[in-house]
Amino acid sequence: MGKLKVAMLRYLMRDDFRILTAIEMGMKNHELVPITLVTQIANLRGGGVHRMLRELCKHRLCAYERGKHYDGYRLTNMGYDYLALKVLSSREVLGSVGSQIGVGKESDIYVTSDPVGNPLCMKLHRLGRTSFRKLKEKRDYHHHRNKASWIYLSRLSATKEFAYMKALYDRGFPVPKPVDCNRHCVIMELVNGYPLCNVHDVADVPQLYSDLMDLIVKLASHGVIHSDFNEFNIMVNDDDKPVIIDFPQMVSTDHENAKMYFDRDVNCVREFFKRRFGYESELYPDFDGDVVREEDETTKEQDQTETTGLKKEELVRLQDEMETLCKELNIEKNLENDESEELNKDTKKEEEVEETPSEVSERHSRRKKGKDADRDARLLFIKQLAKARELRQHCEENGEEAPPLEDMIDDSMSDIHSVRSFSTTASTIEPEEIKRRLQKDLTRREKKQVSKKNLRVKGEANAYRRSKLANAATIKESVGWDEY
Numbered sequence: 001m002g003k004l005k006v007a008m009l010r011y012l013m014r015d016d017f018r019i020l021t022a023i024e025m026g027m028k029n030h031e032l033v034p035i036t037l038v039t040q041i042a043n044l045r046g047g048g049v050h051r052m053l054r055e056l057c058k059h060r061l062c063a064y065e066r067g068k069h070y071d072g073y074r075l076t077n078m079g080y081d082y083l084a085l086k087v088l089s090s091r092e093v094l095g096s097v098g099s100q101i102g103v104g105k106e107s108d109i110y111v112t113s114d115p116v117g118n119p120l121c122m123k124l125h126r127l128g129r130t131s132f133r134k135l136k137e138k139r140d141y142h143h144h145r146n147k148a149s150w151i152y153l154s155r156l157s158a159t160k161e162f163a164y165m166k167a168l169y170d171r172g173f174p175v176p177k178p179v180d181c182n183r184h185c186v187i188m189e190l191v192n193g194y195p196l197c198n199v200h201d202v203a204d205v206p207q208l209y210s211d212l213m214d215l216i217v218k219l220a221s222h223g224v225i226h227s228d229f230n231e232f233n234i235m236v237n238d239d240d241k242p243v244i245i246d247f248p249q250m251v252s253t254d255h256e257n258a259k260m261y262f263d264r265d266v267n268c269v270r271e272f273f274k275r276r277f278g279y280e281s282e283l284y285p286d287f288d289g290d291v292v293r294e295e296d297e298t299t300k301e302q303d304q305t306e307t308t309g310l311k312k313e314e315l316v317r318l319q320d321e322m323e324t325l326c327k328e329l330n331i332e333k334n335l336e337n338d339e340s341e342e343l344n345k346d347t348k349k350e351e352e353v354e355e356t357p358s359e360v361s362e363r364h365s366r367r368k369k370g371k372d373a374d375r376d377a378r379l380l381f382i383k384q385l386a387k388a389r390e391l392r393q394h395c396e397e398n399g400e401e402a403p404p405l406e407d408m409i410d411d412s413m414s415d416i417h418s419v420r421s422f423s424t425t426a427s428t429i430e431p432e433e434i435k436r437r438l439q440k441d442l443t444r445r446e447k448k449q450v451s452k453k454n455l456r457v458k459g460e461a462n463a464y465r466r467s468k469l470a471n472a473a474t475i476k477e478s479v480g481w482d483e484y
Contacts, residue, residue, distance in 0.1 A: 004110055004124075006097050008059050009082055009089075018042045019052050020083055023062055023075045027149055032065055032072030066466075080151055081124060084185035093180045093187055097122070104232075106157070106248070111190065121176065121191070123161075125154040125184040125248075154184035157248045162186050164224070164247040171222065174215070174243045191245070193237035196272070202240055205277045211242055212269050213285055216262070220291040224250050225258055229265035231272045253291065262287040 022041035026033030039049050053073060056062045061079035065072065088094040095115035102109035112122045127150050162181035165188065169175050177189035202208050212234070219226060226233075227249045235243040251261060266284050273279045285291070395401065 004081065004097055004100065004108075005078070006082075006085060008061075009085060012082070012086075015042075015044055015048075016052055016056060017083065017086055018044065019049065019056065020061060020075065020079050023073055024080070024083065024151075027075060027151065030072065032067045032070070032074055034070055034072045038073060075151060077126065077151075080154075080184065084124075084183040087182045088180060088185065088187065091180065094120075094122070104246075112187070119190045120179060121188050123158075123186045123188065125157045125161075125186075127154045127157055151184070158184045158186050160250075161247045164250050168244075168247075173218070174241065175247075176243065176245065191235045191237070191243050193235040193243060195232060196234040196236050196242070197231040199236050200276070202236070202277065204240065205273065205279045206281070208236070208240055208242065209269070209273055209279060209281060213266070213283075215242065215244065216265050216269070217285045217290055220253055220262060220287070221293060223253050223293060225253060225255070225261045226265055227251050227261045230268040231276075253293070259287045262291070 019038060019042050022038045023033050025041055026037050030037070035049065035053070038053070042049065053062065053064070056079070057064055057073075059078075060076055061082060062073050063076050065074060085094060085097070092115055094112055095117070096113050098111035098113070100108060100110050101121075106125060106127050108124045108126055110122045110124070112120045114120060158181060162178055165175055165178045165186075169177055176191050179187040179189065181187065212229075216226070216229060226244065226247070228246060229244075233244065233246040235245060237243060251258065255261070270280070270284060273281075
């Protein structure tokens with residue numbers, strides 16, 4: 001099975017975890033994170049990012065890879081484990097990590113303990129293994145995404161499992177007690193029992209069969225279906241009582257394939273009992289006939305008492321008093337409604353006064369006269385402006401001093417300028433303010449966008465330098481081919 005190597009965790013410093021966190025943040029939109037981006041996100045005051053990255057790569061907490069366009073770093077599973085363990089240890093949830101007790105197609109299970117020494121169970125989600133890579137067909141983690149990192153999908157899987165486990169535990173289902181969750185790591189109570197696949201002898205086989213079928217129906221009555229209810233995800237304790245584990249694949253009863261998942265869970269249990277214990281029963285639940293959605297009345301009463309601070313008897317008494325008051329006030333409300341309706345009708349009659357045809361024609365004629373007057377005034381202004389320009393040219397030809405155009409135009413035409421407003425392209429903002437805004441916008445864009453030149457990794461490991469050296473070697477080998 002093996003053991004998770006956590007010996008290096010005690011020797012890592014704060015700057016090392018900042019670099020690992022910077023690589024994790026950069027992997028949100030980068031397959032390989034360039035060292036320049038790692039340096040910008042980590043923002044270490046003392047520097048030394050190259051040296052720390054070499055040490056982290058040596059201990060396999062991150063990996064350096066050469067890409068097609070540029071080189072960069074990516075976070076390994078062990079580095080992601082260290083980030084989660086660091087947070088859980090700082091919360092005083094974990095005190096030590098033991099050996100591995102289980103392995104699956106999408107997770108690893110380890111025995112751990114809290115700082116006091118109480119045993120716990122740690123589940124590390126490992127999506128992306130060769131045995132489980134058809135996530136788009138089996139899970140709904142991608143949603144609208146076409147591609148996503150395996151580390152990010154593992155985090156989604158762990159978050160979903162912890163949420164389901166906490167909800168089921170609060171409602172009295174036989175599940176492990178959830179303790180804490182961070183990234184792809186889930187901490188839960190260690191179940192004192194054995195997987196059902198390893199159990200060959202049970203004291204009361206029909207009772208265990210009945211308990212498992214009741215669990216399937218109870219889950220569906222609360223609106224969820226396990227979707228992987230088999231002997232590998234069921235634990236049996238010393239009292240032959242079942243405990244359910246593994247919840248990332250749970251779906252709602254409103255799912256389009258809910259009936260298929262429900263029937264598959266039922267058939268898995270029936271086939272296992274027939275194969276292992278030779279027990280076959282004609283009684284098994286049906287999705288359409290046995291599943292009835294139940295509302296948790298106890299939680300509703302608790303929510304009401306918490307929000308109002310009153311007991312159930314007081315709430316009932318207050319509701320009765322409100323009903324009697326409503327009956328007594330019903331007549332008064334009807335009278336008030338009648339009076340308000342009459343007032344509204346009178347006001348509407350006063351406001352809505354219909355226009356006669358003569359008033360409508362008069363309003364249209366006034367609008368037409370205004371437009372004609374506006375057009376005549378503009379034509380008169382243009383004629384006076386043309387005459388003023390001719391007089392100005394005549395004065396210039398005779399060598400006389402021409403008066404300004406403002407004096408030549410009649411004073412009665414001074415009001416014409418206010419008839420229409422003319423659009424202009426000139427700005428009313430001061431030039432200094434425009435320069436300041438442009439400079440601010442440019443600096444903001446430069447901070448958001450990192451040029452491709454800065455993304456190149458410096459040194460002998462640069463992809464651009466490698467291609468340049470390869471071309472130089474090819475040229476050197478082909479020199480003198482025409483001398484023969």
